[in-house]
Amino acid sequence: MSLVTSRRTILQVLAASAAAAVTGLPSIDALADATARSDSEFFVFLIALGGWDVTLWADPRNELKGIIHPASTENTDTAQVKRWVDAPLDAGFKTFELVRPKGSGLVFGPGIGDLGDMTDRITVVNGLEMNTVAHPDGQVFSTTGRHPQGGRVAASSVDTILANETGREQLLPIVSVRFPSSYVGANLDRRVVPLAIDDVGSISRTLARSQAYDTNPERDRVTAMLSEEARDLAKRSTYPDVLEGLALQYEGLHRMLGSNLQDVFSGGGLRKGHPEFDYKRRFTGGAAVNAAFAVEAMKRNVVRCVSFAVGGFDTHGNNYRGHAQLQQETFGLVAELVKSLDATPHPTKNGARLSEHTHILVVSDFCRTPQINLGMGRDHYPNNSALVVSPRFRTNFVFGKSDPDQLLPQPAKKFADGERPIAPPDLLATFLSAFGVDPRKYMRDGEVVPELLRA
Amino acid sequence: MSMPFRRAWALVALALASPACAASPPEHVYPGPLVQLVDRGVIAEDTAPKEDLRMIPPEVYMRTYLQLFGGLAPLDAQKRARGGDGGALFDTWDDYVSALGFPDYRLDVPRQTQTNALMAATFERLGVALCDRAIEHDLRAPKGGEAPAPKDRLIFAFDLPAGDLDARAFAPRFDVLHRTFLGYPASLAPPQRTARFFQLYLDIVADHAKADPKSRLSPREAGWAAVCYGLVRHPEFHLY
Numbered sequence: 001m002s003l004v005t006s007r008r009t010i011l012q013v014l015a016a017s018a019a020a021a022v023t024g025l026p027s028i029d030a031l032a033d034a035t036a037r038s039d040s041e042f043f044v045f046l047i048a049l050g051g052w053d054v055t056l057w058a059d060p061r062n063e064l065k066g067i068i069h070p071a072s073t074e075n076t077d078t079a080q081v082k083r084w085v086d087a088p089l090d091a092g093f094k095t096f097e098l099v100r101p102k103g104s105g106l107v108f109g110p111g112i113g114d115l116g117d118m119t120d121r122i123t124v125v126n127g128l129e130m131n132t133v134a135h136p137d138g139q140v141f142s143t144t145g146r147h148p149q150g151g152r153v154a155a156s157s158v159d160t161i162l163a164n165e166t167g168r169e170q171l172l173p174i175v176s177v178r179f180p181s182s183y184v185g186a187n188l189d190r191r192v193v194p195l196a197i198d199d200v201g202s203i204s205r206t207l208a209r210s211q212a213y214d215t216n217p218e219r220d221r222v223t224a225m226l227s228e229e230a231r232d233l234a235k236r237s238t239y240p241d242v243l244e245g246l247a248l249q250y251e252g253l254h255r256m257l258g259s260n261l262q263d264v265f266s267g268g269g270l271r272k273g274h275p276e277f278d279y280k281r282r283f284t285g286g287a288a289v290n291a292a293f294a295v296e297a298m299k300r301n302v303v304r305c306v307s308f309a310v311g312g313f314d315t316h317g318n319n320y321r322g323h324a325q326l327q328q329e330t331f332g333l334v335a336e337l338v339k340s341l342d343a344t345p346h347p348t349k350n351g352a353r354l355s356e357h358t359h360i361l362v363v364s365d366f367c368r369t370p371q372i373n374l375g376m377g378r379d380h381y382p383n384n385s386a387l388v389v390s391p392r393f394r395t396n397f398v399f400g401k402s403d404p405d406q407l408l409p410q411p412a413k414k415f416a417d418g419e420r421p422i423a424p425p426d427l428l429a430t431f432l433s434a435f436g437v438d439p440r441k442y443m444r445d446g447e448v449v450p451e452l453l454r455a
Numbered sequence: 456m457s458m459p460f461r462r463a464w465a466l467v468a469l470a471l472a473s474p475a476c477a478a479s480p481p482e483h484v485y486p487g488p489l490v491q492l493v494d495r496g497v498i499a500e501d502t503a504p505k506e507d508l509r510m511i512p513p514e515v516y517m518r519t520y521l522q523l524f525g526g527l528a529p530l531d532a533q534k535r536a537r538g539g540d541g542g543a544l545f546d547t548w549d550d551y552v553s554a555l556g557f558p559d560y561r562l563d564v565p566r567q568t569q570t571n572a573l574m575a576a577t578f579e580r581l582g583v584a585l586c587d588r589a590i591e592h593d594l595r596a597p598k599g600g601e602a603p604a605p606k607d608r609l610i611f612a613f614d615l616p617a618g619d620l621d622a623r624a625f626a627p628r629f630d631v632l633h634r635t636f637l638g639y640p641a642s643l644a645p646p647q648r649t650a651r652f653f654q655l656y657l658d659i660v661a662d663h664a665k666a667d668p669k670s671r672l673s674p675r676e677a678g679w680a681a682v683c684y685g686l687v688r689h690p691e692f693h694l695y
Contacts, residue, residue, distance in 0.1 A: 172572070183569055193571040198553040198564060205550040206577045210543040213587045214677055215666045218659055219579065222684045225655050230690045232645060239507040245570070246690050252572035253579065 039166050040348050041357050041435060042298045044291075044337065045159050045307040047139060047179055048330060048364040050314030051380055053111070055370065056324050057331065058385035059126045059402055060109035062087055062095045066405025068370040070095045071109075075376050077321045081328055083110035104396050111327030114335040115387075119396045121338060123388040123452060127400035127409035129421040130366045133380035135314070138365030139180045142384070145425030145443050153182040156442055158361070158428050159305040163192040165437045167304025171255050172297065175200070177290050179307035187441055190245025191252060194307075200293040201267035208262050216257065223250050259302065270296060276340050277333070283322070284310055284329040291337045298354055301347035313364060320377035323368075331387075334362060338389055359390035361431060363424070370407040383409050386427055392434040392454055399452055415447050422449060508694040510570050513556045516693070523585060523635070523687075525609050536584040542671075544584040551577050570693065578688050586610070586683035590676050610635060610683060615675065625653045629682065636686035652682050 055061040055070060062070045074093040078084040086094035099108040104119035115122065132138050132147060140148045146155040156164075160183050163173035173192040174181065181194035197203060209216065230247035234240035267289050271279055274292035279285045290308035297303035310330050315323045341355035349357065363386045368378035383402055400412040400422045409421035425446030429439035433448045517529070524532045529548055536545035553559065554577040556567030567574070593608035594615065605612045612635070613628045620628075626641070626649055633641040633648075641649050660678040663670065672680060686692065 178564055180565075190569070191572070193569040195571050195573040196553065196556070196564070196567055197573065198559060202550050202554055203573065205546045206554050206573060206580055208543065208546070208580070210583070210587075211667070212542050213544070213670060213672050214583070214663075214680060215670075217666060218663065218677065218681060219583070219684065221655065221658060222681050222688070223579070225651060225685060226688055226690070228651070229648070229685075232647070233690055236645065237508070238505060242508040242694060243690055246575075246694070249570055249572045249575045253575045256572060256576060 040346070041166060041359060042303070042354065043159065043162050043305040044294050044358060044360045045143070045179060045305065046330075046334070046360065046362045047143065047307075047309045048313045048362065049139070049178075049309045049311040050135070051138065051365040051368055052313045052327060052385075053315075053320075053323055053378055054126070054367040054383065054385040054402075055407065056109040056111035057327050058108065058112075058124050058387070058398075059367075059383075059407070060096075060098050060107060061370070061407070062089075062098060062109075064090065066370075068405065068407060069372045071324060075320055075372055076324050078324070081110050081324045082113060083108075083116060083328070084324065085110075106396060106398060109324075111324050111331065113328035113331045115331035118335055118338060118389075121389050121395055123390070123393040123395055124398045125386045125388070125400050125422060125427055125452070126398060127402040127412060127421050128384035128386060128427065129409040129423045130382040130384050131423075133366060133382055135365050135380075136180075138380075138384075140182070142363040142365065142386075142424050143180050143428075144182060144184075145428045145446050153180075153184055155182070155444070156184050156188065157182045157194075157307075158431060159307045160188070160192055160194060161432060161437065161442045162435065163194075163305045164188050165432075166435065168192060170304045171252065171259060171261075171302040173303070174305040174307065175203075175293070175297070175303055177293075177306075177308040178311075179309050181307055185442065189248075190241070191248050193245075193249075199267070200265055200270065200290055204262045204266035204269075207257060207265075209257065220254055220257075223254050226250050259300075261302065265293060265296070274340065276343070277336050281329045281332070283312055283326045284333045287330075288333055288336070291333055291340070295337070295340045295344055295354070298341075298358065299344050299347060315368070316373065316377040316379055317375035318377065320372075323378075330362075334360065334387070334389065356391055359392065359431075359434070360388070361390075362387040367407070381407065383407055384424075386424075388431070388452075390431075390434065393452055394454055397452075399449065413449070413451070427452075510556070510568060511693060511695055513552075513566065516555065520581060520585065523610065524588075536588055538588065542587070544587055545581075551581065575688075578693065579684070582684050582687035583680075585687055586680045587672070589683065590672060590680050594676060594679075611679060615679075620656070620675075622650070622653050625649075625656060629653070632682060632686055636683075637689060637691050652685060655685060656682055 061068050072089050072093040072095045083099050085097040087097045089095040096110045099110055099112055099116050101116050101119045106119050108116050130138055130141060132141060137147055140153050143157040144153060144155040148154060157180065159174050159176065159181050167173040168189045168191050172195060174194045176194040176196045177200060178198055181196060183193050227247045227250040230243045230250065234243035237243055270289050270292040274295060277288040277292050279288045287308060287310045294306035297306060312326055338355060341358050342353055344354040346352040346354050346357055364384060367381050367383045369381045373379055401410050402408055403410050411419040412422040425443060426449050429443055429446030430449045430452050432439045434453055439446055439448065521527055521529060521532050527535065533545065533548055538544065554573050556574060558564055558566035589610035593611040594602060596602045605614060613631050616624055629649055629652055630641045656678040659681040660674045663674040663677040670677065
């Protein structure tokens with residue numbers, strides 16, 4: 001009997017190990033250890049709203065090949081694009097020379113801007129299979145790994161998941177500025193409901209309190225009583241979750257107002273405190289305030305995830321002329337953010353810089369068509385690229401590819417379900433696993449891609 | 456007893472038991488009770504939906520807020536809440552709409568369906584503005600005039616006794632506010648609620664003068680304002 005039991009146990013262990021190896025999932029113990037180590041990590045998520053043209057940065061194309069019509073002086077304003085160097089195309093128009101940063105095997109288009117000088121910090125994922133060309137679908141798929149179901153978001157977004165796993169105790173677990181953050185499903189703490197705002201300055205105005213009528217302790221007393229009321233009502237309720245969550249949020253409010261955040265998180269205060277960001281840029285000047293907010297909030301250890309958007313990428317017509325500059329500014333903002341994090345000490349780890357513990361993921365809805373349309377712009381296309389800046393990812397590295405003639409995703413590796421391109425669920429599962437989060441706890445699909453992670 | 460021997464005994468026992476089972480009479484399932492069942496009591500079926508509480512839509516919150524402010528239009532309510540007296544009680548609706556959970560279709564920002572701590576902060580900011588302005592409107596006499604009669608008041612539609620307030624005098628006045636904000640009598644609320652709010656009132660009245668002698672509210676006004684804050688920010692005001 002004991003022989004049978006032990007043999008069964010051994011078979012179960014072997015089967016589990018094999019399954020983990022096949023699916024690329026790390027062991028539960030390893031995940032638990034990594035999660036425990038991740039409570040001093042910070043996360044920044046950025047979405048390029050509208051769908052970016054990957055041929056201008058991550059998956060550059062500068063030849064007329066197949067259905068691909070590269071960006072050229074015919075359809076692009078090149079004067080403001082710093083890394084644009086003319087190369088011959090046809091009919092007198094010029095395309096761009098590929099950008100080949102020194103000491104790196106990576107190749108970019110001119111849209112990469114200043115981030116092209118930081119190849120030792122970045123990981124690029126190409127040929128992401130999107131299976132959609134609709135904006136809401138693409139945004140939700142890129143951030144949750146699930147397509148919406150009948151217009152409803154079917155899963156939590158990656159920022160919510162990481163806030164839930166590593167940031168429940170933070171004052172602001174997740175601040176979401178025009179980012180498609182979602183809070184869906186079980187296993188979630190009510191404290192990590194995304195603080196969705198359209199402008200970080202509104203935090204300051206919302207937290208402002210007049211001192212002419214009553215005092216902070218008086219309002220705190222009311223808040224404490226409401227927390228008790230919510231807990232009492234929860235005890236009487238069949239489904240107490242929402243009321244218990246509200247009680248926690250009242251307590252969070254007490255801590256939030258006690259931290260004097262309103263003085264710091266005004267737009268003006270952030271601009272003054274973080275002159276390293278360029279707030280006068282044509283397209284990303286407003287988003288730079290969000291980046292400054294991220295740095296300041298992380299420095300003060302009051303936030304876990306900051307998610308924000310840069311808009312204007314949906315360039316179907318003549319506005320495509322500014323698309324390369326928009327990319328240059330967006331990646332320039334990411335480069336400024338990385339430099340700012342380099343210069344900022346970690347709030348809890350002595351001697352460490354914030355950049356050593358901050359992880360940035362940049363995604364978009366999808367990419368744009370390889371053809372130029374009649375309006376001299378590009379439409380929606382079901383391929384995509386993504387950018388990761390994280391010490392836990394292999395840097396100076398590209399994973400995935402698209403085909404040379406049609407810009408469609410090509411198989412990247414043999415996954416558990418066969419050879420296929422990488423897709424957003426795989427990237428998000430990999431991102432979660434890098435911080436010890438078991439992707440299966442939150443995601444239906446997706447497989448960890450160990451090739452993307454540092455050994 | 457060895458293992459094969461025990462197994463053989465078990466097989467024999469099973470063989471003996473099988474005919475006994477087969478010999479039992481066939482079972483009949485009748486289409487209804489054989490005798491009429493007698494009523495032993497009537498209980499109303501509880502058809503109330505059994506699901507978790509939800510946040511009221513932000514439009515409903517705002518409409519209710521405006522109604523409480525005297526049925527004003529949004530910009531008029533904003534003007535009255537700001538006041539022009541340096542009170543710094545209110546900024547503009549634009550500063551609060553996203554934190555209240557309103558969708559913004561220009562930016563594809565969906566409506567928020569869950570409360571969060573920043574939303575709770577916004578509820579406080581707006582609630583304080585409403586209650587403090589209501590105190591000024593309802594309980595203060597304008598220059599050369601008298602305070603509005605209770606029927607003309609926005610929120611505090613009751614008389615305040617001249618002296619200190621005891622629990623018996625507090626209860627009916629609290630009931631007026633409870634009905635105004637939560638829509639039902641305080642007597643139907645969980646039993647500790649009136650006592651809890653009375654204690655809040657007493658604590659604020661006792662501490663207010665000491666805490667901030669320059670306050671624009673008297674201790675008693677601050678006490679009623681705190682009761683008002685507690686109701687306009689109450690879980691039952693925001694969830695259904």
